[in-house]
Amino acid sequence: DAGVTQSPTHLIKTRGQHVTLRCSPISGHKSVSWYQQVLGQGPQFIFQYYEKEERGRGNFPDRFSARQFPNYSSELNVNALLLGDSALYLCASRKDRGAGELFFGEGSRLTVL
Amino acid sequence: GQNIDQPTEMTATEGAIVQINCTYQTSGFNGLFWYQQHAGEAPTFLSYNVLDGLEEKGRFSSFLSRSKGYSYLLLKELQMKDSASYLCAVRQSKAAGNKLTFGGGTRVLVKP
Numbered sequence: 001d002a003g004v005t006q007s008p009t010h011l012i013k014t015r016g017q018h019v020t021l022r023c024s025p026i027s028g029h030k031s032v033s034w035y036q037q038v039l040g041q042g043p044q045f046i047f048q049y050y051e052k053e054e055r056g057r058g059n060f061p062d063r064f065s066a067r068q069f070p071n072y073s074s075e076l077n078v079n080a081l082l083l084g085d086s087a088l089y090l091c092a093s094r095k096d097r098g099a100g101e102l103f104f105g106e107g108s109r110l111t112v113l
Numbered sequence: 114g115q116n117i118d119q120p121t122e123m124t125a126t127e128g129a130i131v132q133i134n135c136t137y138q139t140s141g142f143n144g145l146f147w148y149q150q151h152a153g154e155a156p157t158f159l160s161y162n163v164l165d166g167l168e169e170k171g172r173f174s175s176f177l178s179r180s181k182g183y184s185y186l187l188l189k190e191l192q193m194k195d196s197a198s199y200l201c202a203v204r205q206s207k208a209a210g211n212k213l214t215f216g217g218g219t220r221v222l223v224k225p
Contacts, residue, residue, distance in 0.1 A: 004155075033213070042117075042200050042215035043156070056212050090155065101146065102213060104155035 002027070004105035006091050012111045013081050021076045021108045025093030031055075032074040033102065034066055035090040043090055049074055050096075078110075086112045115139045117216035119201050124222045125191055133186045133199050133219045141206030147175050147186045148200040150218065156200055160186070188221070196223045 005024045013019050025032050031050040035043035048056035049068035068074045072093075078085055088109050092102035116138040125131040137145070144163040148156035162168055162177035162184060174187040188195055198218040205212045 035215075040218075042202075042217045045212055045214060048212070058212075101158040101161060104148075104157070106155045 004091055004093050004103055006089075006105040006108050008108055009106065010109045010111075012113060014113050015081055015083060017081050017112075018077065018079050019081060019110060021078075021089050021091075021110075022073065023076070023091030023093075023105060024073045025091075026103055029093035029095050029103070030072055031094045031096060032068055032072065033092045033094075034074070034076045035092065036060075037088040037090055037107070039087075046076070081112045083112050086110060115203060115205070115214045117201055117203055117214060119199075119216045119219045121217065122220045122222070124224060125188075127191055127193060127223055127225050129191050131188045131191060131221060133188070133201075133221070135184045135186070135201030135216060137182050137184070137201070137203045137216075139182075139203050139205060139214070141208055142179060142203065143206040143211070144204040145175075145177055145184050146202040146204065146213070147173075147184075148202060148215075150198045150200060152197070159199075191223050193223050193225065196221060 007022045033048040034046040037043040045058035046060050047066045052068045063079045066076045088107040090107045091105045094100045119135045147159040149159050150156040160175035167176045172189045177184045198220045200218045201216040202213050
């Protein structure tokens with residue numbers, strides 16, 4: 001079975017641009033969470049989605065938005081990119097909303113120049 | 114809010130034992146996870162504690178004391194491949210949003 005898949009794996013953008021990151025959860029998993037991991041730090045929670053609804057949001061500005069589709073895949077959108085948005089963006093899925101471990105994808109490494 | 118503290122870096126010798134401590138302050142505690150993350154890779158699940166006590170899984174063990182807000186991950190018979198970052202993460206209760214919050218990670222370097 002495929003694990004959590006994310007695309008693209010690497011991308012470079014310039015300040016002010018917009019980016020869309022995509023995530024496909026493990027088959028049968030209905031909950032998707034997004035995390036931002038800056039080099040040398042732990043992942044920071046951005047969003048959690050379950051059954052296509054936002055169930056939690058971290059301390060990130062409104063430039064960050066996300067959605068979950070009927071097939072449980074998800075997109076993370078970041079507008080008006082800043083240099084500080086450069087990070088590894090991790091998507092994680094779990095079977096249900098709160099129980100069980102998170103399974104992480106390999107991440108999308110975003111560099112903002 | 115939540116606060117999770119763990120040491121930034123630890124060095125140990127192959128074959129030895131290393132203990133990584135994690136202290137936390139949270140509202141609505143609902144479990145503590147340990148993840149391993151090799152450089153450039155995704156975090157992978159190691160252990161989960163929700164009740165006080167020791168959970169043993171092969172060379173890795175994890176301990177939790179809820180009253181003290183304290184956990185540790187014990188790595189025994191260290192191997193070179195254990196060089197990685199180890200992330201402590203606390204899950205809040207359903208009422209508090211089920212959010213999983215990570216510490217900054219402890220980078221463990223295993224030397225021959």
